[in-house]
Structures are given as C-alpha cells and as structure tokens.
Amino acid sequence: MQKEVVNAESVTICFAGDSGDGMQLTGTQFTNTSALAGNDLASFPDFPAEIRAPAGTRAGVSGFQLQFSAVDIFTPGDEADVLVAMNPAALVASMIKLKKGGTIIVNTDKFGERDLAKADLEENPLEDGTVEGYEVIEVPLGTLVKSSVEGLGLSAKEVDRCKNFFALGMAYWMYERDSTFTKNWIEGKFKSPYKEANLKALDAGHAYAETVEVFQRSYEVPAAELEPGTYRNISGTAGLAMGLTAGATLAERRLFYGTYPITPASDTLHALARYKNYDVTTFQAEDEIAAVCSAIGAAWAGAIGVTGTSGPGLALKGEGIGLAVMIELPLIVIDVQRGGPSTGLPTKTEQSDLTMAYYGRNGEAPMAIISASTPADCFDVGVEAVRIALEHMTPIMILTDGYIANGSEPWKLPDVDALKPISNRIVTENNNPDGGFLPYTRDPETLARPWAIPGTPGLEHRVGGLEKQDLTGNVSYDPANHENMCKVREEKIKRIANHIPEQEVYGSEDGVLVLAWGSTYGAVRQAVIQANNAGKKVGHAHVRYLNPFPKNLEELCRRYDKILIPEMNLGQLSRRIRSEFFIDAVELHKLQGQPFKVSEIANAIDALL
C-alpha cells in the first residue's frame, strides 16, 4: 500500500519516557540527524533533577522536545505535533505539551496494572477518555524489540535498553530521516553484541512503521533555506566552551577554569576539560568558593581566570567576586541559571539571577554583565567576555540558563580568520620614574589599570581586598581616597559602553517595544515576526550587554509608546530599566521552569496594542 507523504513546513516532536529509557539519547540523535538534513531546529531537553527516579513514576519522566523545519524557526515549539510516550507516567505528564488532536505513539507493553499504579493512575488513560480526540498509535514496543534482537544473547534488561532505538527508527520513518548518522554513531559507540542489537532495533522500528497500517502517513520536512556556509549543530554548553577557548587563543593567554560540579553548569567543565591542547586548564575545586578563588589566583598569576556555576554557587562566590572587583583583574564568572531560590529547580530553566549579578556583593562593587540569547550565541558571548575582561581589567559575568545550555540549534561556523585578536594590559616596564611600580595608574580612557604579572622583574607590588590608595595601591583608609576609588570603579564599568555595539532593534521603530534578554529571544522574536506580518507595529530589542547598557538603549526605549518586558523572573530587568532610565514598562512574568511560549508573548503584545 502506497502511504501518503505529507509535506510539512515544520514539525514539533516530543519524546518522553523514564530517566533510564534513553529519551535524551533518542532526542539528540533525532536532532543531529535533522540538522544534517538541513532543517532549522531548536531543541529543549526537559528532565528531572534525580539521577534515576523509580521507573514508571511521574517524578522520573524525562522528555526531549524538538522543532525542526523548512523555514527559520526560533523555538522548540509551543506545542508538539507528535508525542512518543514510553509509559503511562510519561503519557500523562507530557500530554500538556501536545497540540489538540495531535499524534500519540505509545508503548502499550508498559500499560499493565503495575505500570498504572506506579504512575498513580487508577484507570488506563488509553481507555478512560484521556486520549479522546488524539490520533493514537499503539505499539507493543517491548515485544517487538525483543523479537528483533532475538538470537544475540542479550539479557531481558539489555533488550529493554534497545527500545529507544526502535522508537527512533519509527520516528525516522515518520519523518523521512536518513539513519546514516545514527548508524555510524552506534558503530563507533558500542561493542558487540550491543552494536548489532541497537542497529537491528533501529532497522526494525523503521520497518515496522513502514509496514503496519496504523502508521498512515509520513512527513517530509525539506531543508531550510539557510545562508551558504558550513554548519554544525551546537548546544549552549558547547558554544560557550568553544567561545572561551577561542577567546583564550585570540588573546594568546592560558585559560584557567576553576569550578565545582553543579547542575546545569557541570557540562561546561566537561567540555572545557577536553581542550587541554589549547592551553585551557580545568581545576575541579573542593567547593564553589575555592573555585572562584582559584580562578582569581590564576588571573593574578597571568591567566584568564574563569569560574562557572549556577544560582546557589553564585551566592557563595560573592565575597570572592568582590575581591576581584577590588583588585581589578580579568575574571569571567559564568552563571548557567536555573529555578531558584535556594536549591530550587536544578534542571529547570529560569533567569532570576540578574539582580544578584548587579548587586550581589558587599559595598559598591559593580561588574560588567553580558548574557547569551541562543545556544549558538554562547560562542560569541564567550569570546566577547574574554575581550572585555582583558581590555578593561574587570570581572565580567556571563548569564546563560539551563534551557540554552542544554538546547541546541544549527550554527553557521564563523570565518576564524576574521576573528579579531584580543589585546591586554600586560606591562613589563616600570611606569614610575621616581620609584616602585604603580599598580593603580589608569588608562585615561578606559580607566583600566596595568597588568604586572608575578615573575616580571622590577614590578613587584602587592594587591589585596583592603581599600587602596590611588596609583600606589598601598592600603589606605583616607576618606577622600575611598570615595574617589568607589567612583572610579563605577566609572570604569560605565566606560565599557564606549567599546560595545549600540543596541539594535528588529521590526518596527515605533509602537510597542518588546525589550528582553537571555533565552527569551526565540519566543519573542517569533512573536514579533508574527505581529509584524499581521501589520502590527512591534519592535524587538534583545539586550546582550546588561551592564553597562549600550549607550543608545535609553533613547531607543523612549521612541516607543509602550514597552513590554517578558522575563522568567518577577521583573529584574524591568526594575533596572526603571531605576536607571525612569522608564515604566509592562512586565510579563513566567516562573514555571519552562521557556515562554510564542503564544504567551503574542498575547501579551496584543494586550498592549
């Protein structure tokens, strides 16, 4: 029977199962395959904090959502078109992500009484009306996988672990995907007989979907019209690690990453740990405070000091960062934000550490702040942070979040020859004709001090956390000196505005402005495109430089009648805009551990028009 092939502009698929079911692997494979097929895409892994919560329970549901398309897209989709659910818990937990009338592929082997009990269900959702109105494709996955790998001598547990490849095979058929990437990956990753088993399961899933009538049609999502160039799929974590490494290479300095494992930042350490031949060194410190202190010690000794963490770790690093502000050395602090406060929601996204970035240190202790807006943007932000830290001799905070760290998208590789070298303030000559080196003289324009690295003859000097006399750096309690130094440190940060690009705006130059930062980029951009296409006057300004703001930001904001600031917090950027510019804005808050949906932004925009 010739099955229908439907042409689709974009598809959103969601894989959901136990933490041990391999849903992240399945999702990642599908993502990479789709990237190689030329689709534009955005992914969103969504999983619990526990390593392996009891199988079949709602607490253990691990999901992976992916939107892939033939056109430019910016988000992993407000709603899925297809949900692949490996058990009842995954089904009921993930139904909310599925569009009305969407397709559900279920593993019916896992819908027995015990499985329902584990998911806290009294009745079978496949029979009690829960799935009414949806297209349900029931697949006895467990049974099918077992027969597909018969003869290979696997235990029951090992057979069970092949079912994610079966599910992947089915999905590949459904979306006309080429299995080559996954097959090569399996070949490289697994030993016999697991290699053969996974390959068989993959093929069997594909064949099953192709054969059985219950899969009525397949979808073709053609390649998107991407700009000519070379691409790779990249996650925010990989992008940031690469960006920092690129920055260190452009600066020709060692990079020292001092850190402590914390969700969702640990993968940054894993990524940087593999760049040793770029003179990127990693140090797994004994705690968060040792991590930031080691990064500062490294900067003192002449390296680019970097530390990375999430909210709880940033709270611990406050005193250390304050010291870096006082001694004015290049330190990069990465906060991959997650749900707070306190331990909060370790694997869920949020952007609620902005206030801490601005104010989280004792005294007047300003630092530069920059944020990434998409996975690929993390690369540019990494390079830029290295530049600002070295050229202005200041700590700088990079804000990202769990969503873009774990999510991925296609990235057009930059022309490496066009990347500018990064300069620094290293000195080797004594700047004081009358005596000892003066560590606190300043560049007249940037106010950055010179960097005299230990080991350099003749420039011996002391730095520390006590207030210091201007020029000499000696400990000073002089009243006027202290006030002057506080103002100079503040001014130094302000003057970074002379060295960063002006704020750009997308869309309309007047009307309603959506002012946003961080990972809300995708949903906001999509909503603003839709609005403009419908003839509404809406602009989108996405702020990368949060401290200092770009020079034109205030004037830009004043051009609009109304400003909407959507944030995954209770209004942290909005408060800063208000306090710095005396500009009022309408706030849209979302604190659910989930990114904004396009529809949520669109509705908020409409309410203002």
Next chain:
Amino acid sequence: MDFNENEVEGPEEEISYSKKDFMSDQTIRWCPGCGDYSILSQTQTVMSTLGIAKENYAVISGIGCSSRFPYYMNTYGFHTIHGRAPAFATAAKCVNEELSTWVITGDGDSLSIGGNHLAHVLRRNVDLQILLFNNRIYGLTKGQYSPTSEVGKLTKSSPMGSLDRPFMPLKFALGAGATFLARSVDVYAKPLRATLTEAEAHKGTSLVEIYQNCNIFNDLAFDDVVNRKVKEERVLFLEHGKAMTFGAADAPKGLRLNGTKMEVIELGDEFSEEDCLVHDRENSLLASILVQLDYPDFPVPMGVIYQVACETYNEVFNAQIDAATEKRGKGTLKDLVYSGQTWTVE
C-alpha cells in the same frame, strides 16, 4: 633520600640579595612586641639567601594579623580573603611553576573558616610553603578564642570559658595527607630560618606551624614551653637520624616507645640513648605519634617532623597539558570551530 630535591635553576648571573631588598616601604603596623616582627625578619633573611630571583616570590595571605605580612614584603604579594589563600595559591602555582609560593596564615584563618581549603591543598600536595602563625587567639578581631585555643579559655566571646576542643594543627595536617610537617617558634631565629629553608626546598606542600606570641590578646600563651629558662626541658629539637633526647646536659632525657605507649625516660643508669627513638622523617607512624605530643606530658617536638617525597599537583597538572598538546598538537581556531559533524550549504 635527598630531602632537598628542588633543583633551583638559577639564572646565569649570580643573584645576590640582602635582607633589605625584601623589605617594602610600608610602615609595619603590628603591635609593638608582636611575634610577627620576628617571623617577618627571618623570612626576609631566608629569602635573600635562597638564590631565587626576587620577582619569582609570591606571598599570598588570608585575613588576620598574620595576613598583613605581604604588605611588608617587597615581592609580588596578594592579600586575599579569610581562609581562602590556599585556593588562590594553588592556582597561581599551577599557572606559573617558577613562582616560589608562600602562604601566610593564622590559626583562625587556616583552621576555622579555612579548614577545608587547608585540607585540600595538603591533600593535593601543591609545591608551596604554608606558614601558620599559631597564636591560639583571634587577634585582629580583638580577642575571641580560636580553633587552637585550650578548652575553657576566657575571652570576650567566651566569658564562661570556651567549649570546643582545639585542633592540633600538625595532627590535622597529617590526617589530610601532608608531605612535610614542621614546627618552630617566632623568636627562635636560627631554628626558624633553618626550618623555613627546608620548607622551601621540599617539593610539595610544606606546613610550618609557628608558635607566635600575641602580646596584646594572648600574651605568653606558649611561655611554659618556649621560655628560654624552661625550653631545654620542654622542647625536643628533632634531627633526622638522631636520637630523640632533650633536657639539661647533666640530666638528659629521651623519648622511648614502650610497646604502644610513648614515654619520657631519664637517661642514666637504667636507660641510655640506645633506648631512645631515633628520628626518622619518613616514618609516618612515628609522625602520627610526634604530632600528638604536647606539654605537659611530653616535650614539644620542633624542627622537621615529617617529610616524604610525593608528586606535586602543579607538576602533574601541567604534565597533562603537555601530554595533550604533544598528542594532538597545539589547538588552532579552525580545529576548534570545525570539530564535530559539520555540513555545508552551498
């Protein structure tokens, strides 16, 4: 075993310094009579003799009276934050192994807030020296008891006497994996200089506990041991390979291990030097006993108590970088960005 394994590669020229070269231009602000003056003086003298270029000294401190030290040294210095100096120093040494790295700390800085970092730098065996000024009090904050103060200490924060049992710094350090342990006294100028010299020569973390007198808030805390009138009887100067004897020439004493009990014996008719323990720096079991000995039951051991050879963290840290670079070649931007699976759109 050759204890001085540090191969100091001097520059072509003969380096010749005087103590004055290591004195900064800052007026010293310690209280008159503070033991820190003497420690500073001996350190400056020692550094001037080691043949290390002055720009290669790194003096890193935490917070406390002890930690004002760097400001009085004409070297690269870093006054960091309370308890955390070992973390800064570890990284500095890993970034530049040429730096002769000295961590200056106190009993509160290193064993209260800094306990964790002290344990880990010892465990890692980073090639640096830690000078722990133990005055058994919090001086800079004006007189609270410290983690090395005796139980029942009466201070402003403990008007009915302190409740916590104290650490013995060297015992803590041995437990954490130290590879060099020594003890000295602020005013024992010559022994202190000798100990500092040995500490610098040791490849690894050298912890030197220095009994330091805070004459304002805890005067004479160690006087019962270190006063020159009694020290002969109450201090055991250790020498590797020599019997553990002390006391007056006409009434010598020694230390003997009787089964599993440590004993002070009077040398004469019943016992002689042959009955005494012979100091062996490399013997960790012996070290575990020595670090527990304290007045009044025993003489306090001074000098180098324990020293073993062990890989240093900074050395293996950089060896990995070298190995990776040798295996894969120095990374280029092109390699970096074009890694992983790529595809081209025409």
